[in-house]
Amino acid sequence: MKPCKIGLLLLLAGLLGGCGGADEDYNAFLEDWTAGGKEDTAYYNPDGIEVEVDLEADVEASSYQIFEAPAQLGQFALTYLRKQGQFYLESLAEDASSDQRVEWQIDGLWKTAAEARSAPVSKLRHFRIRGVNAVLLQRYVSGASVGKVYTAKVPLKPYSVYSDAGNSCADPDDHMELDATIYWYMWNPDLSGCRIATQDMQITISRMFAQGKVTYPEYDRLIADGRITAVVLFGQIGDGAISDSDPGMSAYKTMARNLKNAKFTEVTPAPVGRRFRKTFGQVEFEIDLYSPRDFSGLGDFAHFSNFQRALSEHEIVVYDGHSMLGASDFWERPTYPSFYQIFLYGGCLGYEYYVRPILAGKGGWQNVDIMSSVVEVSANANEFAAPVLSKIQYTLTRGYKVSWKDLLQAVRNKVGDSTFGVSGVRDNCFSPAGSLCGTPPDPNTSKRYENTTSASIPDNSSAGVSSTIEVPDSMTIASLSLELDVTHTYIGDLRITLSHGGKTVTVWDQDGGSRQNIAQSFSLDAFKGLSAQGTWTLKLVDTYAQDTGKLNQWALVITK
Incomplete structure (x- = not known):
């Protein structure tokens, strides 16, 4: 971990923590969430898209600093781009493997970090770092x-x-006294008095992720035991001894009051902090609140056991506190549970600083979704987390149709252009229409039926176009997957249904916004138990004028 003045960093209420002027009268748990769509992408952010980039530049440093120097230089790029309001790079300085991700150009040839260690330091000047995650804001996405x-x-x-x-x-x-360890955070080479030698680091897009998959929190995994457990960690925002007037304490008390006003029942005694509980349909929603006295932030070693408990026992973990310029190793220390979790990270620059260690702790994206911001956060948990918790409770009795887009948009509507996004949803399987993942069909029990005849979709016509598949076999459906291949210039125009045996299921309901084309498999549990024999009708309706498209082909995979 790089040298860092932890005591000083805890003073940074405006810069480093989830803090600021909350609306004391706002109660997300009393919101009416009746309206809402269900569109999402692999990484969803109302203000940007995620890409991978390669960094390339020159660097000069002493022999004992040279291998860490590229990551440190990346920190200066992080700040420069953030202030330009364009790119938001992940932080590399706290990544213990960052020096292993560097390649060095030696005598005209690229060498790995391991190979470069045997070279004279005088030859280590030009480097590149590959596969750095970044968020590119929407206004720069064109082109x-x-x-x-x-x-x-x-x-x-x-x-x-x-x-x-x-x-x-x-x-x-x-709030901060400038020194060598934090210069990168305050870096501004465009100041008129700045005279030191600078260079243009090249940031090259090396990968753009596919867009268009509709994703949701893994609701089926959250409610598997009939309950959802959440914890909100309110960190200390002010300096010195924790007082009742600290903004973190005030936010803690506000959420407790809001939960009571929303008819949550307080459960006493609570293992730590305060516990509230309410039942929605068949699901019990339990929310624990930890005050700054229970855990003050990412430097509170005295209460680390409470931090560990919060992560070990809860499916939804909310952190509202200082980020400490990414200098804390607290997200690397805990033992993470194997069950699926959602992290709502409210500290500043959470995407840049702490997505990577949480991902590493969970062992990959399979068991975690992480909501974080790419800019400084001025909202507290009552504004960035409560809308998410509230909208999740709303969907428990309404068909689980609230997607990650709905959740992020609810946050954006409350806190403004703070560029919150969610990582880890590329492989999420849950959908209210059935699993998005499925399993390969067993040829002994499954059969595939297809229609490869293409058909144009009439523009802005309620009649739409219909295509049929005749299933001659008599069998009871145990599971069914619809494979869909559609070309369209604006898939948010489309409404797609599948009908059979008197039952009609909506497969696509104006999802996807301005993105193009649908090539996706849908697991449809609604037909389970019906006879597969007979006519299956796929109907596609274009609901708005201008953009057009066609059905290329479709298929049914039916397991008996």
Whole structure:
């Protein structure tokens, strides 16, 4: 971990924590969430898309710093791009493997980090780091493609900027005293007095992720035992001894009051903090609140056991506190449970700092979704987390149709353009229409029926177009998957249904917004138990004028 003045960082109420002027009268748990869609993508952010980029630049550093220098230089790029409001790069400085991700150009050839360690330091100057995650804001997405190059102004000597430039290349800050360890966070080479040597780091898009898959929280896994457990960790925002007037304490008390007003019952005694419980249909929703006195933040070693307990025992974990410039290793320390979890991270720059260690702790995306922000957060948990918890409770009795888009949009509507997004949803399987994943069909029990005749979809016509498949075999349906291949220039126009035996199921209901084409498999449990024999009718309706498309082909995979 890089040197960092932890005590100083805990002072940064405005910069580093989920803090700020909350609306004391707002109660998300009393919101009416009746309206709402269900569109989402692999990484969903109302304000941007996720890409992978390669960083390439020169660097100069001493022999004992040279292998960590590229990651440190990446921190300067992170700040420069963030202030430009364009790209938001993941932080590399706290990644213990960052030096292993670097390639060095030596005598015209690219060498791995391991190979470069035997080379003279004098030859280690030009480097690249591959596969760095980043969020690109929507207003810059047009024209973005693999190979497109952006630039960030960074120093040549990252470790001597403070001694070389003093405060001439740093934005002033009322809360922080400038020193060498945090210069990257205050970096601004465009100041008129900045005279040190700089360079343009190249940031090249190396990967763009497929868009269009509709994803949801894994509701079936959340409610498998008939209950959902959540915990909200309110960190200390102010300095010194924790007082009742600390913004973290105030936010804690506000959420407790809001839960009571929403008819949650307080359960006493609580294992830690306060516990509230309410039943929705057949599901019990339990929310624990930890005050700053139970866990003050990512440097509170005295109460680490409470932090561990919060992560071990709850399916939804909310953190509302300081990020400490990414310098804390608290997200690397706990033992993470094997069950599916949702993390709602409210500390500033959570995407850049802490998505990676949480992902590593969970062992991959299969068991975790992480909501985080790419900018400083001025809202507390009553504004960024309560809408999510409230909308999840809403969907428990309404068919689980609230997607990650709905949840993120609810947050955005409350906190504004704070660029919250959710990571880890690319492989989510749950859908209210049936599993999005499914299993390969068993040829002994499954059969596939297809219609490969293409058909144009009439533009803005309620009549739409219909296509049929005749199933000659008599069998009772145990499971059914619909394979759909549609070309369309605006899939948010489409409504698609499948009908058989007097039952009609909506497969696609104006989802996907402006994205193009549908190539997806849908597991449809609604037909389970019916006879498969007879006519199956797929109907596609284009609900708005201008954009057009066609049904290319479709198929049914039926398991008896």
